[in-house]
Amino acid sequence: MVNHKPSYEGCHTIVGGNFDNAGEVSGSIKATLKQMGLPGAVVRRAAMVAYESEINIVSFARKGMIRLHVVTDSILIQAIDEGPGIPDIELAMCPGYSTASAKVKEMGFGAGMGLCNIKSFSDIFEISSKVGRGTSSK
Amino acid sequence: MTLHEIRELLEAEVVVGEEQLGMEVKTAFVADLMSDVLAHGKPGSLLITGLTNSQVLRTADVSDISAVIIGRGKKLSQETIRLAEMINIPILTTKYILFEIAGKLYSRGIKGCIEKVES
Numbered sequence: 001m002v003n004h005k006p007s008y009e010g011c012h013t014i015v016g017g018n019f020d021n022a023g024e025v026s027g028s029i030k031a032t033l034k035q036m037g038l039p040g041a042v043v044r045r046a047a048m049v050a051y052e053s054e055i056n057i058v059s060f061a062r063k064g065m066i067r068l069h070v071v072t073d074s075i076l077i078q079a080i081d082e083g084p085g086i087p088d089i090e091l092a093m094c095p096g097y098s099t100a101s102a103k104v105k106e107m108g109f110g111a112g113m114g115l116c117n118i119k120s121f122s123d124i125f126e127i128s129s130k131v132g133r134g135t136s137s138k
Numbered sequence: 139m140t141l142h143e144i145r146e147l148l149e150a151e152v153v154v155g156e157e158q159l160g161m162e163v164k165t166a167f168v169a170d171l172m173s174d175v176l177a178h179g180k181p182g183s184l185l186i187t188g189l190t191n192s193q194v195l196r197t198a199d200v201s202d203i204s205a206v207i208i209g210r211g212k213k214l215s216q217e218t219i220r221l222a223e224m225i226n227i228p229i230l231t232t233k234y235i236l237f238e239i240a241g242k243l244y245s246r247g248i249k250g251c252i253e254k255v256e257s
Contacts, residue, residue: 020217023196027225030200040181040202047200048176055193107193108172117177 006036008070014057016083019107022058026051029068029077036070045121046075052114052121053079053137059104060084061134077122078138085131093119093127139163139246141205141228144184147242148207148232153214155205155228163204165251168240172197179203180251186239190214195221195229203227209236 010032012025030047038046050066057064061083069076086092093115100110118137119125129135142159145152152159166184169175172193175185181202187194190212198206204227208214211233214222222229232239 020192023193023200026200027196044181044200044202051196051200052173052176107191108170108187108189108197109193111171111173113171113173113177117173120177 006038006070007072008032008036008068011065011067013065014054014061014063014081016058016061016063016081018058019103022055022107023051025066026054029066032068033070033075038070038075042075046077048121049077049118050079052118053077055104055107055109056114056135057081057083059100059110064134076138078136080134080136082134085133086127086129086135087131089127089129139243139248141230143246144207144243145230147246148230148234148239150207150230150232153208153219153229153231154222155226158205158226158228161204161228164248166240166243166248167203167251168236175203176201178252178255183251184243184248186236186243188212188236190218192218192221194218195225195227198227199225205230207232207239209234209239 029050033043061081064081067078095116096112098110098112104110127137141161163184167179168186170189175197179201182204184205185198185203186207188210206229208231
């Protein structure tokens with residue numbers, strides 16, 4: 001008998017500064033994972049990682065993308081952007097540290113919790129950044 | 139409590155989800171910071187907030203919040219209402235401030251979705 005495990009690979013592009021549609025990509029990622037029949041708690045955590053990542057791209061970058069890769073028992077969510085980059089990642093990971101604009105704060109974000117949240121919702125978290133080029137996390 | 143009872147208690151207007159008023163809720167979370175909803179909210183809880191933009195609904199959707207109560211008499215944009223209809227999350231609006239909403243619900247047995255954050 002073939003052990004049929006769900007697998008999926010997809011990529012969504014995100015336009016920086018497009019606050020009206022922020023969350024649309026995460027919504028569709030959540031729908032995809034749900035459709036695959038993954039457990040609700042896992043889908044929820046993955047959707048929250050995608051959503052905070054999406055908010056970061058919309059808030060800070062010129063453009064970016066979120067890749068979703070599901071194989072056997074793991075979900076990889078990769079957020080890659082072209083933006084200003086993060087000069088001091090350690091500082092950016094501190095709860096409460098933020099460089100967000102007033103517009104981002106109006107949306108209910110930009111309080112310096114995004115990266116901490118992504119890390120705490122993930123089992124494994126990696127981030128790298130080049131100032132003036134962009135940031136990548138998975 | 140059911141959303142129907144909550145509507146009566148808060149003299150609230152049902153903006154979206156009239157057909158879901160039979161839904162039972164036991165816990166709630168109050169916040170205007172959506173990152174905190176993601177960090178501390180629990181599936182099936184009510185979200186009580188003073189924000190009205192579409193991110194409230196997006197946040198509720200990804201974190202499995204069952205219904206949203208908007209306080210301080212805030213009005214919702216058509217865009218936010220359309221999004222709530224699309225993702226099928228009930229929204230109630232009330233003129234009560236968030237403290238009053240929380241107090242009234244607490245006195246009727248609704249508890250916080252967590253009591254305090256872990257250190």
